[in-house]
Amino acid sequence: MKSKLSTIDIEPVSxxxxxxxVELKLLAFLKKNAFKPGDALPKEMELAEALGVSRNILREALSRLRVLGMVDSKKRRGMVLTSPDILGSLEKVMDPLIIDESTLQDFFELRLTLEMGLADILFIRKTKKDIAELEQIALAEKVRDKNDVAFRIKSEVEFHGKIYRMTGNHTMQRFQTMLLPIFGHLVTVEKKPAVAKVTHLDLVNLLKTGTIEEFRKGMRDHLGPHFKRILK
Amino acid sequence: MKSKLSTIDIEPVSxxxxxxxVELKLLAFLKKNAFKPGDALPKEMELAEALGVSRNILREALSRLRVLGMVDSKKRRGMVLTSPDILGSLEKVMDPLIIDESTLQDFFELRLTLEMGLADILFIRKTKKDIAELEQIALAEKVRDKNDVAFRIKSEVEFHGKIYRMTGNHTMQRFQTMLLPIFGHLVTVEKKPAVAKVTHLDLVNLLKTGTIEEFRKGMRDHLGPHFKRILK
DNA sequence: TTTGTTAATTATGTACTACATAAGTATATT
DNA sequence: AATATACTTATGTAGTACATAATTAACAAA
Known part of the structure; x- marks a missing residue:
């Protein structure tokens, strides 16, 4: 016999x-006492005792802070709070196969949003040297067979990667690199060849002589096939 | 006596x-065997034995995967791979006090970039209802004293938060919420009152009757004071 | 004083054992 | 067939013991 509700919308007991x-208590402890990078943490035994748990459990919690890049420790020297590697933990998890579809879609849109918003910073930071290098990448694409899928993806990655690097924003750059597998996953799933109206070379020229608005319009057209995706 | 180099540029031995x-081996194991969310992991003892480490160590590594939201476990039932909560780990680490200045600046720019890129998705997803609600928020600002700093920040957060919500992109929305403390940190540090040429109400009107380009131009002007920051 | 050697100290890293606990599984009972 | 009971199992927690690297102290030699 069937239940009234096909899917029962209730949270399981936590x-x-x-x-x-302990993990939460440690985070609260660090925050409350305004610990800064470089500050020494109490010894394991002291923490364990203060928390009323075994050293084992404490170390399991500390291990979590370690993977977040918040604490580092050496023998005898003790533990110190470190400036966390924000994206480090993200990178470990960024596997399209285990991330749910909805989140993947979100990140896809996030990438498009970034790409559209890059123009402003790009025009602030662009240099002749960078533009020349970007042009080289765009020119290199023309000499190869357009049907060589592997090469096309490679140069696509190279071109857009260069644009992110041109912002001088290391975090943004890492973020983009991190998003690549997701992007690749979603794109390879669909069959469309996805021909863009505006080529990489067009974008380079807009970057050289166009205005911010013109460049952004070009980027919008270049990403046109991808934007069509989200119009579902 | 002073050393030749004030700061020795050499990486400490890892x-x-x-x-x-074990953490890395587990991640590789899961990836290689194409584990998907819901799949059961081998038992702790089996893993520990296969890896040649104590159950202790294995659990420390597993604890890290837990904080990343990759594994969940219950007594007797065993462990299962779960779809990770991508931003969950980020949120735990997002404390302006422990993140280094350079990264903070990067995230600040990331936020500006997103805000400038939002226009496209916003115009795709906007609804009359959402715009009306956004207008209410903008209107509510005018009745209060402009010098009430707490209120000004609150309404600023509310307005931009609503814009992110209007994208329907839950991840982007969480990302923005996460970035708030950073934004607040950098803004409160500087003394400037930061008066924007384009008000929230102006933006609402542009969203109602303007084009994507006009809205984006308005947003650019609205964020003008912040963009001046990065012109250093 | 500086340099080098040795020994003692100490906090983290690793292993092992033992038991508690929740959640299935099998068995017995009505 | 339904219910109650005992058994089994995999994770959760505690505790002990020892290895190891890094620091300090003490001392000796140049």
């Missing part, structure tokens, strides 16, 4: 383990 | 612990 609690 | 290695 099974908070000691490690979960 | 101290890879067993937990570090």
């Amino acid at each position: 099974h908070q383990t000691m490690a979960d609690i | 101290h890879q612990t067993m937990a570090d290695i």
Whole structure:
């Protein structure tokens, strides 16, 4: 016999383990006491005792802070708070196969949004040297067979990667690199060849002699096939 | 006596612990065997034995995957791979006080870039209802004293938050919420009152009757004071 | 004073054992 | 067939023991 609700919309009881609690308590402790990078943390035994848990559990919690890049430790020297590697943990998780479809779609849109917003910073930071290098990448594409899929993807990555590098924003650059597998995953799934109206070379010329608005319009057209995706 | 180099540019030797290695091995194992969310992982003892480490160490590594939202486990039932909460780990780390200045600046620019790129998706997804709600927020600002800093920040957050919500992109929305403390940190540090040429109400009107380009131009002017920051 | 050697100290890293606990599984009972 | 009971199992937690690297202290030699 069927239940009234096909899918019961109720949250399962949360099974908070000691490690979960200790993790939160440690984060709160660090925040409350305004710990800064370089500051030494209390010893494991002191923390364990203060928290009323075994050293084992404490270390499981500390291990989580380690993967977040928040604490570093060496033998005898003890533990210190470190400036976390923000994107480091993201990179470990960025596997299209285990991320749910909805989130993948979100990140796809996030990438398009970034690409459209880049123009402003790009025009502030662009240099003749960078533009010349970008042009080289765009020119290199023409000498190869357009049906060589692997090469096309490679040069696509190279071109847009260069644009991100031109912003001088290292975080943004890493973010883009991180998003690549997702982008690749979604694009390879669909069959469309996705021919862009505006080529890379067109974009280079807009960057050289056009205005911000013109460049952005070009980028919008270049990404046209991708934007069509989200019009579902 | 002073050394030749004020700061010695050399990387310290990496101290890879067993937990570090096991963490990487687990990630590789999951990837190689194409584990998908819902799949059951081998038992702790089996993994520990296969890896040649104690259950302790294995659990420290597993604890890291847990904080990344990649594995969940219950007693007797065993462990299962879960679809990771991508931004969850980011949120734990997003503390302006422990993130280095350079990264903070990067995220600040990232936020501006997103804001400038939002226009396209916004015009695709906007609804009369959302615009009306956005207008309410903008109108509510006028009745209050402009010198009430707390209120000004609150309404600023509310307005831009609503814009992100209007994209229907939940990840982007969370991302923005996450970036708020950073934004607040950098803005409160500087003394400038930061008066924008284009008000929130202007933006609402552009969203109602203007074109994408006009809206984006308005947003650019609205963010003018912030863009001046990055012209350093 | 500086340099080099040795020994003691200490906090983290790793292993192992033991038991608690929740959640299935099988068995017995009505 | 339904219910109650005992058994089994994999994770959760605690505790002990020892290895190891890094620091300090003490001391000796140049």
